[in-house]
């Protein structure tokens with residue numbers, strides 16, 4: 001159960017990292033990656049996965 | 064490195080032709096012009112006198128740096144696409160380099176060491192300064208510690224603004240720019256694709272309503288807290304152009320200090336929604352008509368250059384390329400004496416200019432044309448006619464009539480002179496950019512462009528090089544009137 005970031009669409013803006021309630025997103029080089037062990041898909045916290053809703057480039061997809 | 068501050072030499076010089084005051088100064092009663100800074104309360108004048116974006120006068124002398132520490136954004140505007148980052152571009156939302164707060168401070172120190180006229184550090188993106196606010200306020204905190212004499216400012220879309228008034232005050236930020244394109248949700252709906260607010264992406268009217276409510280609330284809270292607020296509005300023909308007067312009224316009511324209407328920059332190559340759907344930007348004439356309709360000089364800013372989020376230098380120039388992270392010196396030394404010396408010279412310049420201005424104004428009123436005419440000026444700073452035609456990347460446009468000379472904005476052009484050669488196709492574009500202009504005042508101009516401009520019906524004037532702009536206009540009008548008299552007698 002996790003989301004992932006498509007490297008080719010990520011501009012490294014960090015909106016996902018800022019919004020993630022579980023600190024599952026971290027910077028790696030110029031872009032961001034999601035740690036599948038920490039990602040809960042925001043279930044129980046928010047209606048929508050925060051990283052997906054915040055990303056301006058539709059770079060976050062279901063793993 | 065090219066000259067980075069208005070050179071002291073260029074400030075001191077005057078045209079060789081000077082002989083006495085521009086014309087007999089009749090009947091200047093000394094009343095401050097309506098809308099001039101004389102109307103501002105003392106504490107506000109003190110705050111803005113070194114801020115190039117808030118004071119038309121300061122922008123001739125003082126430089127700013129934007130540090131691109133805020134890439135995250137919480138809304139999607141139809142005129143923005145942060146995916147493409149091209150170093151040839153000059154528009155808000157674009158940067159070539161992203162900085163951590165620590166890197167930002169290093170860069171500011173290097174620029175302050177190289178430019179004694181640096182007075183302002185702003186955070187304006189490339190996303191929204193208050194989206195990932197941690198980075199923004201950490202940067203301000205570090206800057207306050209290391210360079211306490213710099214003025215701090217930030218730009219925001221306003222969505223998160225009401226949540227951060229205390230942070231803004233605690234950081235010592237006393238200038239905030241809010242981009243506000245509409246106060247009617249039905250208009251705003253066409254400008255924003257979505258907002259991310261309260262943990263959800265919202266679209267359409269709902270998004271527009273929330274955004275406007277938050278923006279106006281934030282503006283009210285800022286002005287109540289004594290922070291100077293400038294409003295930026297992007298003029299989008301057919302979308303909000305007819306609505307911006309209402310925006311102007313709304314922000315004045317809430318105590319905004321300045322309102323800056325800027326033209327939409329739209330090009331399919333930018334990949335923005337507007338670019339891709341063929342939404343055009345306004346022509347210079349449309350922009351000016353709207354600004355004229357909105358009237359009221361004190362509240363309308365016309366010298367904005369729509370800087371990139373990493374711009375460095377005087378407004379209208381951008382030295383960001385020279386201050387890339389790799390190029391920064393290890394331990395830049397800031398010389399407080401140089402900074403103080405520069406400020407002293409600027410004070411003197413301003414005093415001189417004020418002294419000349421009264422005479423110049425009287426002459427313009429006496430010799431100015433009945434019908435307003437547009438005069439273009441090439442200047443590289445200091446409020447003087449001190450740039451060669453071929454070096455100009457922009458012209459200042461003044462509307463000159465019996466009523467006086469009124470600065471109305473800038474027109475951008477490409478540099479005509481490249482490596483000693485004039486470029487003909489550039490000249491064609493320049494002539495188009497100068498549409499409607501009746502005369503051009505410049506420090507120097509080559510034979511060929513002079514002829515082309517004259518053929519296009521533009522009077523070319525280079526007799527008043529290095530004069531203050533108002534003085535140059537006054538002297539040119541007086542000379543023109545004298546010539547006409549001679550012609551009449553003969």
Ligand code: SF4
Nearest residue numbers: 020039041042049051
């Ligand atoms: S889905 Fe939620 S928990 Fe997972 S990475 Fe995105 S924001 Fe974090």
Ligand code: SF4
Nearest residue numbers: 010011013014016055
């Ligand atoms: S929000 Fe999207 S573009 Fe921005 S860093 Fe995250 S995945 Fe990349």
